[in-house]
Amino acid sequence: MAKHTTAPTPHIQAQVGEIAETILLPGDPLRAKFIADTYLENVKQFNATRNMFGFTGTYKGRPVSVMGTGMGCPSMGIYSYELIHIYGCKNLIRIGTAGTMQPEVHVKEMVFGMGACTTSNYVRLMGLPGTFAPICSFELLEKAVASAKELGYNYHVGNILSSDVFYGVDLPHGKTWPEMGVLAVEMESAALYTNAAAAGVNALCILTISDGPDEVTTAEERQTAFTQMMEVALSLA
Numbered sequence: 001m002a003k004h005t006t007a008p009t010p011h012i013q014a015q016v017g018e019i020a021e022t023i024l025l026p027g028d029p030l031r032a033k034f035i036a037d038t039y040l041e042n043v044k045q046f047n048a049t050r051n052m053f054g055f056t057g058t059y060k061g062r063p064v065s066v067m068g069t070g071m072g073c074p075s076m077g078i079y080s081y082e083l084i085h086i087y088g089c090k091n092l093i094r095i096g097t098a099g100t101m102q103p104e105v106h107v108k109e110m111v112f113g114m115g116a117c118t119t120s121n122y123v124r125l126m127g128l129p130g131t132f133a134p135i136c137s138f139e140l141l142e143k144a145v146a147s148a149k150e151l152g153y154n155y156h157v158g159n160i161l162s163s164d165v166f167y168g169v170d171l172p173h174g175k176t177w178p179e180m181g182v183l184a185v186e187m188e189s190a191a192l193y194t195n196a197a198a199a200g201v202n203a204l205c206i207l208t209i210s211d212g213p214d215e216v217t218t219a220e221e222r223q224t225a226f227t228q229m230m231e232v233a234l235s236l237a
């Protein structure tokens with residue numbers, strides 16, 4: 001089991017103090033760069049290790065950071081652990097893309113992940129004597145909902161699925177995730193919520209639907225076009 005207690009870490013080259021307490025976490029490092037270029041002032045890049053770009057700046061005068069996390073729970077697990085334990089991040093807000101799981105959840109709409117079911121082993125490896133339920137921070141969720149309402153954006157709130165599989169395999173489930181009311185599928189939030197809970201800090205996942213049964217979006221749209229979730233997340237700084 002790796003233990004790193006000082007900065008820089010093997011994955012983040014920043015010094016302590018260079019990353020804000022509130023950080024936005026897209027999976028895609030180029031989405032992080034887009035957010036820094038588009039929304040932040042006084043920007044300083046704090047990470048390029050593995051091309052996992054990270055930036056700190058100000059939004060409406062308040063300090064905020066943004067950094068990519070890569071794809072999947074193990075990658076999110078590494079970055080969120082280091083951001084919390086080495087760099088002191090207190091509000092970690094994932095802004096990701098997701099596939100819809102319900103007919104009323106349409107492409108380009110936002111989903112706030114209240115809870116994150118998972119097919120990943122990440123949560124189980126905490127070694128708890130039962131099944132942990134990874135949930136978001138109620139405080140961040142309340143603020144995000146208020147912000148979305150004020151900005152006039154449509155959104156859904158509910159359960160999401162952090163899957164280890166992007167290209168689906170049909171397993172012989174007794175029940176399906178949609179039958180259990182799960183709204184959308186992505187790949188990291190269960191790890192983020194679990195690490196945040198273990199450390200007593202706040203986390204929230206805001207998603208934009210990028211894939212539906214009849215519609216998919218381009219890589220460029222996933223990088224730059226899903227601005228509503230970026231604006232809602234930035235309003236939480």
Ligand SMILES: O=P(O)(O)O[C@H]1O[C@H](CO)[C@@H](O)[C@H]1O
Pocket residue numbers: 026027028070071072095096097098166186187188222
């Ligand atoms: O757009 P991001 O934030 O990377 O999120 C989603 O997109 C990736 C798969 O294309 C996975 O990381 C999934 O969670």
Ligand SMILES: O=c1cc[nH]c(=O)[nH]1
Pocket residue numbers: 097098099100166185186187210211
């Ligand atoms: O994990 C993901 C992300 C986007 N779209 C999907 O279908 N799955």
